[in-house]
Amino acid sequence: MNFASDNVTGASTAILDAIVRSNAGPLASYGADPLSAAVTERFRALFECPDLAVFPVATGTAANAIALAALVPPFGACLCHEEAHVMTDECGAPEFFMHGAKLVGLPGEGGKIAPAALAAHLAVPARGVHHMPVRALSLSQATEGGLVYRPDEVAALSALAHEHGVAVHMDGARFANALATLGCTPAQATWRAGVDILSFGASKNGALAAEAILVFRPDLAETIAYRRKRGGHLLSKGRLLAAQLDAYLADGHWLANAAQANRMAARLARGLARLPGVRLPWPVEANEVFPILPAALDARLRAAGAVYHPWRTASLPAGESVGEGERLVRLICAFSTSETDVDALLAAAGADGA
Structure with a gap:
């Protein structure tokens, strides 16, 4: 009777079988293999975004930390819920990768950030170089209270953020669970509602160890490519990550x-x-x-x-x-x-x- 986490279970049979199939024979390394290219196209079709940049990584911590580092300079701040996973459960990895930038927690029932709380924080006048400017907003989908942001809620928060020059990141460790509840398309739940980068989770939902940083803004793709490599998260045998994500997305698995x-x-x-x-x-x-x-x-x-x-x-x-x-x-x-x-x-x- 283990209900501690969705991390305590193993990988699904479909994903394990896909890893075995991808294991045979030589293929180009570091994600230059045909399967990795096919996964990128699968994500682009799924999210209805032909310019989508896809960066597979092995852990959700890596996905979040690298994504936020691309959005927030060392002198900046990222807003999130005060109980968000990036704030409480990643041992400071986002701040480490952001080279000293801060996470700032906002209150909200059930792990949700209310537009009023976000607006109140963004309305505080900046004090020039004495004040760390807000450069990103991170939303957890689903939240640490198990609640789901509706597309209109994401859109309202994203609009507020963008009005102040703040980019929007979504921690989608349980994005599949949220989408299964929402019944909308992945595009409606993300970039069409204003999300700039999504940490797309798979490990909690059947993968062995696979996540992906999905970048909806083409101008951010290059910096994430370099940050993933520099951070030690560009796997040499990238096809084994791609195999997991390919099987994960195939046939609505x-x-x-x-x-x-x-x-x-x-x-x-x-x-x-x-x-x-x-x-x-x-x-x-x-x-x-x-x-x-x-x-x-x-x-x-x-x-x-x-x-x-x-x-x-x-x-x-x-x-x-x-x-x-x-x-x-x-x-x-x-x-x-x-x-x-x-x-x-x-x-x-x-x-x-x-």
């Missing part, structure tokens, strides 16, 4: 995986919500569930072998709080999570089925 994870999260949420003393402060919009549990139930689940993480309370909705004798926790479903897995946890919790 990425969205099918995400939809399964989302369905299991919804099933888990329904079952937990029926238990006495359990409440869900946010709706379940992707593959993450954040119940507030009675401490006794939390202890019972852990004693039964359930694995999950306690969670921060800073972005709870107004009027909601975690009382004494309660725990806010996070449970995540993966593409490989089954109804049997979910129902085992619900049974341990005392639920009567999903």
